């Protein structure tokens with residue numbers, strides 16, 4: 001049975017949506033969210049939500065995605081807590097006006113950049129990490145002093161319901177509101193005016209979001225996906241490489257925006273890499289991954305059927321076992337894949353890993369560059385010159401060398417896509433900046449007050465100015 005069928009569809013009466021947005025806007029306009037105290041209080045409240053409601057969220061994630069508790073605590077609950085901890089620690093520094101050294105022509109005076117909150121922000125999140133991807137952006141929005149409207153994904157209904165119950169218990173209900181529902185509710189929300197929209201999900205809906213935002217000239221951050229490649233160089237410890245690729249790929253049953261989508265391996269290493277990947281999968285999930293407590297499920301039947309179709313006519317070397325009733329698809333590795341096959345067209349977003357041989361690094365780079373810019377790019381190499389070459393000659397949201405996924409775990413590194421994989425970034429200070437306006441402030445001295453600058457200009461003043469400026 002599909003999980004979505006277990007819960008009744010949430011009822012956020014569409015007619016109430018404008019009222020709820022109006023309410024949080026009133027709170028923002030009244031200045032409720034601006035003080036450092038309010039921001040700190042909300043971040044602490046969010047941490048309490050995670051501490052006291054964490055178990056509820058972990059169970060909901062299991063109900064929706066079969067998510068192992070370890071992954072739920074680390075990748076969802078823990079990831080938000082780390083963001084909130086950092087924001088609390090750094091808030092004073094982030095909020096401090098930035099002094100600017102002025103150019104000669106505007107001196108004497110004082111220049112500074114003040115971060116001001118944007119207003120009311122809308123956060124729309126997807127189903128694959130439904131806690132992290134809703135609440136991590138919220139950390140930035142709160143730290144920057146905004147009011148927020150949260151829209152979790154309807155495809156993970158248990159987690160959506162848990163969040164809908166927890167958020168108003170902990171966060172200021174005047175300034176933070178959560179709207180459950182699907183396309184109708186999101187469409188109703190998008191008709192409202194926001195001061196920023198932060199959308200995580202797929203590129204098709206991103207276009208809908210951007211079009212709606214354009215009506216109000218609302219800026220957007222789009223955190224999207226793509227086919228993130230893994231390049232494996234020759235002459236490398238394949239056992240370790242396989243472990244790191246398999247972990248990043250099969251985490252959350254491959255439903256991770258930065259999951260390695262496919263592997264390009266030096267042809268001399270293809271066979272041993274396939275063997276090492278098979279060994280890693282067996283060590284992680286045993287002989288029958290279906291019985292493993294460490295392996296998740298596909299979010300719903302539609303996505304399960306989509307993934308099953310992708311495997312038709314492919315040469316499966318590991319896995320391939322599936323059961324649509326249980327939404328189970330084994331960790332699967334495929335070889336001899338045509339670059340034009342459906343598997344290589346769109347983001348796979350499931351536990352299927354095509355491995356393709358290449359003759360050298362140049363061919364791997366050309367293969368990546370012939371496709372849309374991915375969200376993440378992974379390169380495994382012992383040669384610093386090769387690492388540098390990949391970083392220099394390819395474009396992607398981010399690069400992680402000799403590991404997968406880890407680059408997004410560092411709050412010091414802004415996380416985001418480029419081109420079709422997204423626009424804008426967040427995490428740590430980058431989140432605070434995303435939800436702030438950088439306001440330039442110049443305070444001029446009263447003296448001197450050069451008459452030269454004022455009309456009437458006349459020939460002499462013009463000559464002087466020309467001499468001075470050229």
Ligand code: NAD
Pocket residue numbers: 124125126127128129133151152153154155181182183186187200201202203205208222223224225226256257258347349375417422
């Ligand atoms: P999804 O179907 O849950 O959609 C995301 C949100 O969009 C939901 O809240 C949903 O209600 C809303 N939505 C769906 N259709 C809509 C419509 N027609 N109009 C308005 N709103 C609509 O999630 P998804 O898009 O399937 O998520 C998976 C994608 O997200 C993958 O491509 C993945 O790579 C990407 N992703 C990116 C990141 C990142 O940080 N860059 C993280 C996770 C997932």
